[in-house]
Amino acid sequence: MKDSQTMNLQFFAEEPPTPEPTPAQEVTPAPEPKKAPETKETPAEIMIPKTRFDEVNGKYKELQSKLDELLAEKNDQDRKTKEQQGKFEELYKSTADDLTKHKEQVKTTSNRVQQLEALINGMLEAKLKAVPKEFHDLIPGSMAPEARLEWLTQAESKGFFKSTKREEPVGAATNPGQAQTTDLNKLTPAQLLRAAYGSK
Template identity: 35%
Template sequence: MDLLKLNLQFFAADGGSTGGGEPSGDSNNNGDNGKGDNGNTEPNNSGDKDPIPYDRFKQVNDNYKDMKTKYDELLQQQQQADEDAKKKQGEYETLYTELKEKHDPLSQEFTQYKETFQEILKGKLETVPENMRDLIPQGNELEQLKWIENATNKGLFKQDNPQSFGNGGTNPDTTSGDSKKDQQSFLKSLSKF
């Protein structure tokens, strides 16, 4: 009976490990089906060759749970620290507003004093003769004012009235005739020397 010869290699899922003939005709295959599983028919769902031991799985899982609880604790501590910082920030803001209320009037008063001081210094500088202004030290305005006051008290900036030479401080052309005679006699006496 020679009916139909069937090629069984098309029907074999694992290359003939369940029986039947060898599709390639290779007799020294040693159970290797070309997939690298050495003819092992057990399904391996994990992708690893060996299953994970329970002790190792438990160790990794316990470690994960410990780290998760520590992480949750750290998050909770950080949230508490943020809340405390916000509370302190609120306290600092109240302190800041209190100090600002005290400081602003003082600042305004200081600027008024400074403006008045600069006006006084400007007035004192105007009393100093032009040829003496180079003597005033450069630097702090307070030191300049002290120096001007000391110099004025010691008489450095006094302008002496010129001594009168007999004409009473008037121009010789506007004097009377007697004073002209006196001047001429004075000039004659000077010419003798």
């Protein structure tokens, strides 16, 4: 074994040029190292001291008890996670039901909003037709339809859109009626002054 551990540096050195062998010189191979004869020993019974056995046995029992504790904890955790999973499944089902209810409510509410919006727009158009065209520029256009409708209602209640033209009934006489003439000689000077200035 010593031969295999030592390193022969001659194998790594450069070799000088070797002359061609002559028939008189014969190349002999290097002798192989001899192997030690193998001896087969029968395994004898190995004796362990009692103190060492007790020490290993004590550690084994300690590890076994720790393993039992860990397995019990794992079983408890598995049971708790299954309980929580059951609660989560119930919670998931209830939230899924709530979600479908809310979706239905949103759908019906959006339909109702569309109907009311169409109604408000119709009322707004009717109010705008009643307003004289010269006042259309005064109505705010950037408001939402319901706000514009409320604005128009308040403006009409305050008399904002009253026309300055008098409405004359159709078919009535347009000429002023003849007033009764009074005899000016019979009037007192105060009555004459009142008649001259138009007060009655």
